[in-house]
Amino acid sequence: EAGVTQFPSHSVIEKxxxxxxxxxxxxxxxxxxxxxxxxxxxxxxxxxxxKESKQDESGMPNxxxxxERTGGTYSTLKVQPAELEDSGVYFCAxxxxxxxxxxxxxxxxxLVL
Amino acid sequence: GESVGLHLPTxxxxxxxxxxxxxxxxxxxxDYFIWYKQESGKGPQFIIDIRSNMDKRQGQRxxxxxxxxxxxxxxxxxxxxxxxxxxxxxxxxTGTYKYIFGTGTRLKVLA
Numbered sequence: 529e530a531g532v533t534q535f536p537s538h539s540v541i542e543k544x545x546x547x548x549x550x551x552x553x554x555x556x557x558x559x560x561x562x563x564x565x566x567x568x569x570x571x572x573x574x575x576x577x578x579k580e581s582k583q584d585e586s587g588m589p590n591x592x593x594x595x596e597r598t599g600g601t602y603s604t605l606k607v608q609p610a611e612l613e614d615s616g617v618y619f620c621a622x623x624x625x626x627x628x629x630x631x632x633x634x635x636x637x638x639l640v641l
Numbered sequence: 642g643e644s645v646g647l648h649l650p651t652x653x654x655x656x657x658x659x660x661x662x663x664x665x666x667x668x669x670x671x672d673y674f675i676w677y678k679q680e681s682g683k684g685p686q687f688i689i690d691i692r693s694n695m696d697k698r699q700g701q702r703x704x705x706x707x708x709x710x711x712x713x714x715x716x717x718x719x720x721x722x723x724x725x726x727x728x729x730x731x732x733x734x735t736g737t738y739k740y741i742f743g744t745g746t747r748l749k750v751l752a
Contacts, residue, residue, distance in 0.1 A: 563742075630738075
């Protein structure tokens with residue numbers, strides 16, 4: 529069974545540009561989560577989807593971040609415009625049910641210059 | 642690497658010895674705890690979990706102990722191998738979806 533996959537693995541962009549990260553959850557997992565770790569900090573929750581619906585986006589830092597999950601399969605996280613402090617590693621995770629173990633993808637390492 | 646700037650406590654263990662990694666969690670209402678292993682350039686990999694109605698759970702070469710009285714979680718790795726070298730994170734949740742991660746501990750296995 530394929531695990532959670534994320535694309536791209538790395539992205540280097542300039543401040544003010546737009547970047548879109550993609551996550552493909554484990555097949556059959558309705559629950560999808562985004563987390564990130566910025567330099568020097570812990571991994572922090574961003575938001576949670578159940579199928580195509582956002583259940584909780586309380587961890588999204590500001591309105592420059594937009595997450596979507598059209599069709600309830602893969603998800604995208606767009607940062608527009610990117611700022612220097614957005615640099616970090618963005619992880620996606622999925623689980624079969626809420627409260628069940630979350631399985632993480634390899635992450636996208638974002639560097640904003 | 643992605644851990645630069647994150648001042649992780651480090652545990653150095655001789656190959657073949659047992660490792661004990663500790664984690665103090667924050668919320669007394671947390672009822673589900675997970676240990677993840679993260680190797681360089683990869684995402685957190687599930688190792689073992691435990692629910693709050695248990696105080697010990699064993700897997701293959703790993704054991705998790707939970708002490709709710711002092712809000713302490715530990716991961717024991719038996720016969721530590723070079724492939725165990727990684728950063729280990731504990732995570733807690735109150736039975737929901739929002740995991741709260743610890744800062745992590747770097748395990749170095751010495752040959």
